[in-house]
Amino acid sequence: ADDVTLQLKWVTQAQFAGYYVAQEKGFYGDEDLNVTIKPGGPDVAPAQVIAGGGADVVLDWMPSALASREKGLNLVNIAQPFATSGMMLTCRKDTGITGPEDFAGKTLGVWFFGNEYPFLSWMSQMGLSTDGGDDGVTVLKQGFNVDPLLQGQAACISTMTYNEYWQVIDAGLTEDDLVTFKYEDMGVATLEDGIYVLQENLDDPAFSDKMVRFVRASMKGWKYAEANPDEAADIVLENDASGAQTEKHQQRMMREIAKLTAGSTGELSVEDYERTVETLMKGGSDPVITATPEGAWTHAITDLALK
Amino acid sequence: MMWILGSLVFWALAVVLNLYLVRNKVAGAGFIVPVLFGITVLVVWEGMVRGFNVSPVLLPPPSWVGVALVSKTHILWQDLVQTFFKGALTGYFIGCGSAVLIAIAIDRSPFLQRGLLPVGNFIAALPIVGLAPIMVMWFGFDWHSKAAVVVAMVFFPMLVNTVQGLQASDHMQRDLMRTYAASYWASLVKLRLPAAMPFIFNGLKISTTLALIGAIVAEFFGSPIKGMGFRISTEVGRLSLDMVWAEITVAAILGSAFYGIVALTEKRLTFWHPSQRKQR
Amino acid sequence: MTTVIQANNLDLTYQTNDGPVHALKGVDLDINKGDFVSFIGPSGCGKTTFLRAIADLEQPTGGTLTVNGMTPEQARQSRAYGYVFQAAGLYPWRTIGDNIRLPLEIMGYPKSDMAQRVTEVLELVHLEGFEKKFPWQLSGGMQQRASIARALAFDADILLMDEPFGALDEIVRDHLNEQLLELWARTNKTIGFVTHSIPEAVYLSTKIVVMSPRPGRITDIIDSPLPKERPLDIRDTPEFLEIAHRVREGLREGHAYDD
Amino acid sequence: MTTVIQANNLDLTYQTNDGPVHALKGVDLDINKGDFVSFIGPSGCGKTTFLRAIADLEQPTGGTLTVNGMTPEQARQSRAYGYVFQAAGLYPWRTIGDNIRLPLEIMGYPKSDMAQRVTEVLELVHLEGFEKKFPWQLSGGMQQRASIARALAFDADILLMDEPFGALDEIVRDHLNEQLLELWARTNKTIGFVTHSIPEAVYLSTKIVVMSPRPGRITDIIDSPLPKERPLDIRDTPEFLEIAHRVREGLREGHAYDD
């Protein structure tokens, strides 16, 4: 069997159910692949791992992948299991926020570590400065959890539809206490959780062939997970080394994730890609990427994998 | 290949030169030798990175770091103010100050001493990395929580050292105080505190590096969008490793300078201690 | 003649891990005002212990001990004595002058008075000009003299000295012996003095207390017939040698060779 | 009679922060095989320095010095001497026996030989039965004896002793002095001995070297007419007192009171 190492973007959770399902259900084995899944964490940069040779394939968000390309790391998107963005800004109603126009003067919690690009583009499109001036918003680097919102340190925090949002709900706030702004609805959505490899590897036919089989099996895993959310959540829990995840939370996450992967066959939608690039280029004085990327994606793999 | 060979040759030359400087007790060797060693490390690093074509998203050559240091001075300065002057220093003074006061309080009561020291040692063994998110929860994301982490980090090393120091005066010196029928405060001020100085400074020196590390680490768990820890974690995510190393460089220089200042103060204040006096 | 220090059937036992150590057993001794009393005896016989008991640095476990008619603790609190330890025990962070000033500060002497006293005692021990030096800048002998000066700087009638000259060479020692006698004659202090040296004990004392160990007790008390005025060469007179002989005999008796 | 140690116009200057210290200046001295030479002089006159120079622990800055006809370094490397330091300097982690075994191990004596030598020297210093004890379980005097035993355990013709009995009380000292003489008589070693005590120097030596400080030089060399056989009470004979007097005079001359 051929060895493949996959580096996830975050810790083991239902967000990555497709890969764990493909692993446990033997879909990778069927394709004669021997896949190692490495969970990430708050300070694991997938792009760095692939550059160091610690992985063959990585999952990354497109803004960060494109930014990495500008740093000289030739990441190529070979498949895009997530069709829809799950990112949103969740605000407390009692801060008086009803729409994005109320953000000025407020404190907003944002994830950094390469996850800040969509937010920065959005703000610059709205003409809000992010350096703490009166005409803009105060940005706080959000830690691992939703505390800043619960404790009123921030008016809004970044959440994923499938994860942090529910942590806020679990903590005791109700949907009525909250206002949410999905990036998808605001027209600033960027592509999340894509499958990326290095260009120089892709030029090797044997590697391409491996990737074809990998994507095929992974998508099979994703479709299985969508259809069997509770079983998928169980598989994820099996693979969680920290033993800290709960069944309730993962099952719920799996159902939310299914909404995001539902529209995708695995093939990158060129239209979504162009919208992502456009959003990122609109960053005003400080755009995330400065030039339209070339060769940042290919359908070569999905064409073979999904035929 | 040129790069690799070049750096190896430089290394060899530097070693020879250092040997020469030390053997012949050249004036100023105490300064030149470590600096030359540092330069050698940089040259070899540069040579290896270039020679082996290491990807700059893994390890940038020091020349890039140098460029970042020069061109991003304003960002580095702003981060430094946030992390060092606001977070680390505040925490350092509060932590060390309260530890000394509490050590003096404990010192009067052998009962408390016997109880607090083992418990204190246990608490000192808590990995503070774990305390950082909690402090951010308690004290907010700005520098106050960083100072709180620093207080937690330096408190126990300082406490233990001071308590030990207060017991450092020898029996005869204490008996002497007894023969004078000296009051508690007189013997504290005139004997125990001066005798404790070397220990207190030991604690203060250990605490300098702890303070800086604590303040930086705490920023990983929530911060405003400035600060050395914020910059390091953010720029790693952005693969701007040159900026990351620039911040690390600033941290190391700052930490060493902070340590150096405390060590110098120690030299001035505990000149009388045998460890500070040259052998005859 | 008033009795300054009075010990009656004094016992002192240290509790140690290996069981009790009888440091003093049934010690009876009267010391009168103006006496110069030497304690001599082999190592471990309890000389230091006895001096420390007088100074209230150890608690007797039996018998009675009074100093100036008070308990040792009261005497200590009324600052009745100065104590010179075997090692100089100067504070390294204070200059010689400041070391001598230390007891004065603690006892609350007026500032103006201090300077004068310091100058005075420095002269007494021939350390003029060293006031601003730190202890480690002085030789061992000079340090010991400074420590004696420190005990002399304040007004205590009793001076307790535990082998103050143990570490000095013979010439310096002779010299300090002379000076100590002179000081004693001048101030009429009562002095308790521990030594290992027979000639030193005989030369200095009005009363020589010979002790023997295990348990520490007094084997002989010799009242010296020597005059108060004692030039150094008194040490070659038959009376002197006679007393020295008696002391040596007393010591031999109580001595065990197993240490 | 062979000359074992020969110093010609020996100079030794230490370089210190405060400038050079002349520890030895123009020292001329011949020591013959079997001599017992005492060095006496006030503190800081260079006694230790001279002994250390012989032992190749300091480098002379002028003049010549030979030991057994070799340079001090060669002599050291051929293990020509044993050295007893002022403090006992026993290793706390080794038993008395192991401490004595230390130089033997280093010099590569055969195992079988070691045990016998250890027993022998322990007897010599009357420490039978303490082989298995650790140094801190012994009194100061016993420790010092063990340290002498250590220097005797290996075959060196020369024994250099730097105030070995400085810390001991008079009785123990007398006793060790007797034993040292006996040992010297028996082994015919050449001994260099530093002391502060005039009676000790006179009692022990065949040659007394009186030194004076700043810079350290020899002011007098006294050849003792006393017989090799010396009971303790030889110290009361006129010859003895006569020599002692001469030594004291020599010392007085060179002595400065400022230390």
Place this chain on the structure above:
Amino acid sequence: MKSILPILTVVAAIFAIWYAFAVILNAPWAYSKAERADKTLSFSEMVSDTMAQDKPLLPAPHQVAVEIWKTTALKNVTSKRSLVYHGWITLQATALGFAFGIGLGIILAVAIVYSRVMDMSVMPWIIASQTVPILAIAPMIVVVLAAMQVDDIVAKGVISMYLSFFPVVVGMVKGLRSPDTMLLDQMKTYSASPSQAFWKLRLPASAPYLFASLKVGVAASLIGAVVAELSLSQNGGLGARLLAGSYYGQTIQIWSALLAAATLAALMVFAISAIEKVTLRRMGMAQ
């Protein structure tokens, strides 16, 4: 034995303060919950609420105790939900890092003591190395070592070593230099070779210093291992547990992982003290 009562007193005082803070810190949330539910809270209701929140700002001691009990005694030690399991993983990394740290520390100390060049050139940089925030470079070390095909546990060990070698160097340099000049001169009079002087004098003399720094070093090792596990969470360990707890705001879980780590450190320090006692007694250095 004498210290049992004082320790208990202090511990009791700490618990009292802890409970008080739990009430104070958790009260706002209790009130805001009540407010949103349009209820008012009596004081005792508030207090009981603060003792039983799911994600309290500061969990009450008994909540942590229950969590620790549940995740140790009531779980199979091979279960990923067992603290014993994670403690064991961390312990392995700590032990490896500690072994590396001792090795590197002693080698450096010997080099520094025997070579003036090393002393002058390396010592300042060793101090500077400790001012580098380890958490910042840990992920980079992980990536670079992974690129070099090094095992994860070794990577953890290397990070843990970075923190633990420092106290060992400092202590050993002090220890190897502790024999006074007299003892070194004595070696010279025996004309002992440098290696004889090392094995027979310097090394045994450094034993007490070595043990003192080992106690500091082992605690540092543990911190290093925990830090490494934040970057290498796939293998579990107390650090991974801490991270997961932080990620989901599970304060009870954070505190129990923290206490487990502190206990582990205390146990290791205790073990070293025990070895120290035996060794020093064997060497005759304990009186």
